[in-house]
Amino acid sequence: MATAVASHAHPPTSTGLDHRKIAIWAFIGSECMLFASLISTYLIYKGRSVVGPFPHDVCDPPKCATHLNAILNIPVTSISTFVLLMSSLAMVLALAAVENRGKPGYEGILGSSKFWLLMTAILGTTFLGFQAFEFTSFVHEGLTIRTNLFGSSFFTLTGFHGAHVTAGVLWLLTLLAIDIKRGLQPKDALLVDISALYWHFVDVVWIAIFTLVYLIK
Amino acid sequence: MDNEFRHTNPEIDVHAMGEMHEHPTWKEYKWVALILTLITVVEVWVYYTPFSKSALFVPALLIMSAVKFAIVVLFYMHLKYDHKLFKALFTGPLMIAMATLISLMFLFGKFSGR
Numbered sequence: 001m002a003t004a005v006a007s008h009a010h011p012p013t014s015t016g017l018d019h020r021k022i023a024i025w026a027f028i029g030s031e032c033m034l035f036a037s038l039i040s041t042y043l044i045y046k047g048r049s050v051v052g053p054f055p056h057d058v059c060d061p062p063k064c065a066t067h068l069n070a071i072l073n074i075p076v077t078s079i080s081t082f083v084l085l086m087s088s089l090a091m092v093l094a095l096a097a098v099e100n101r102g103k104p105g106y107e108g109i110l111g112s113s114k115f116w117l118l119m120t121a122i123l124g125t126t127f128l129g130f131q132a133f134e135f136t137s138f139v140h141e142g143l144t145i146r147t148n149l150f151g152s153s154f155f156t157l158t159g160f161h162g163a164h165v166t167a168g169v170l171w172l173l174t175l176l177a178i179d180i181k182r183g184l185q186p187k188d189a190l191l192v193d194i195s196a197l198y199w200h201f202v203d204v205v206w207i208a209i210f211t212l213v214y215l216i217k
Numbered sequence: 218m219d220n221e222f223r224h225t226n227p228e229i230d231v232h233a234m235g236e237m238h239e240h241p242t243w244k245e246y247k248w249v250a251l252i253l254t255l256i257t258v259v260e261v262w263v264y265y266t267p268f269s270k271s272a273l274f275v276p277a278l279l280i281m282s283a284v285k286f287a288i289v290v291l292f293y294m295h296l297k298y299d300h301k302l303f304k305a306l307f308t309g310p311l312m313i314a315m316a317t318l319i320s321l322m323f324l325f326g327k328f329s330g331r
Contacts, residue, residue: 018233029310036314040321089250211282
């Protein structure tokens with residue numbers, strides 16, 4: 001056993017690993033199964049809606065009362081996907097800033113965990129803004145959670161993901177408040193690492209959703 | 218734990234965090250972000266090309282998505298550098314989730330055209 005820092009000591013465990021990090025990985029594993037069930041439901045119901053609007057196809061009378069365009073907005077969602085990917089970059093840089101505080105090469109912006117945590121929260125909030133815009137425009141175009149099978153499974157899946165992003169943003173803002181109040185030190189790296197794991201998981205779920213829901217016709 | 222890796226910052230308890238190797242630098246993270254962006258651009262580009270009507274469109278998208286998924290998990294979530302218990306805690310449920318998804322798709326006839 002090489003390093004052990006008294007100020008950061010955790011209770012002894014049979015694995016030598018911190019409980020909290022094991023717990024977050026176990027939680028992420030369980031979340032994989034939650035999102036797999038939601039994605040399965042979406043894919044099973046895909047193409048089985050009786051009435052429009054449809055995700056990738058136009059709907060004309062008599063199937064629909066009026067002409068309805070394909071509802072998914074790929075350009076807007078592509079931008080929001082890029083925003084979420086960049087938030088993951090900001091998150092790893094926040095963790096690197098905390099772990100390497102005071103080391104050469106991590107001066108200025110690069111070593112500012114406050115800046116990167118704030119950037120991650122802003123990018124996460126921007127993603128939520130895109131989602132709110134998308135949901136609102138869908139409702140205006142006649143798609144609600146009760147309209148058809150596509151609406152039910154789409155809003156449930158993306159709504160659950162959005163709720164996870166919201167929780168992640170609140171978590172990040174909490175870390176930012178701690179950082180502003182007393183400054184996150186290298187001994188606090190585990191706190192940031194755990195929140196980063198959750199944030200990146202939210203990102204990988206969106207990678208799957210973007211392909212399976214938005215791009216595959 | 219047989220981890221002999223020491224973080225360059227002695228305040229970091231690498232044993233508790235399960236770090237087996239030094240994490241990437243910000244320069245490597247920047248390259249990872251660029252690769253993820255490029256793959257996303259290609260995904261969206263092929264969506265608008267005639268290739269989207271090809272039988273290879275869906276497999277190509279799934280492969281690109283899987284590559285992005287793996288890159289984020291390995292580099293940003295540090296699974297490549299961390300303890301094997303974390304790998305097991307993630308890949309085990311992920312395999313169960315994928316098996317469940319594929320089983321449900323078969324069960325509801327999504328692969329038989331019903």
